[in-house]
Amino acid sequence: xxxxxxxxxxxxxxxxxxxxxxxxxxxxxxxxxxxxxxxxxxxxxxxxxxxxxxxxxxxxxxxxxxxxxxxxx
Numbered sequence: 001x002x003x004x005x006x007x008x009x010x011x012x013x014x015x016x017x018x019x020x021x022x023x024x025x026x027x028x029x030x031x032x033x034x035x036x037x038x039x040x041x042x043x044x045x046x047x048x049x050x051x052x053x054x055x056x057x058x059x060x061x062x063x064x065x066x067x068x069x070x071x072x073x
């Protein structure tokens with residue numbers, strides 16, 4: 001594993017710890033609730049949590065673009 005979930009998602013979202021309200025993990029799916037009440041759902045494609053194989057999908061239709069734009073590979 002490349003690191004903890006906390007470090008992985010900080011890298012993916014380019015956010016500091018203060019922006020996270022809750023991270024919930026269950027059965028390969030990770031739900032992050034941001035302090036601005038936008039919800040994001042992450043589906044971990046690889047159980048090893050390799051950053052290149054993990055995608056985030058905005059659940060709020062008002063959010064423009066996708067979170068993996070500019071995703072570090």
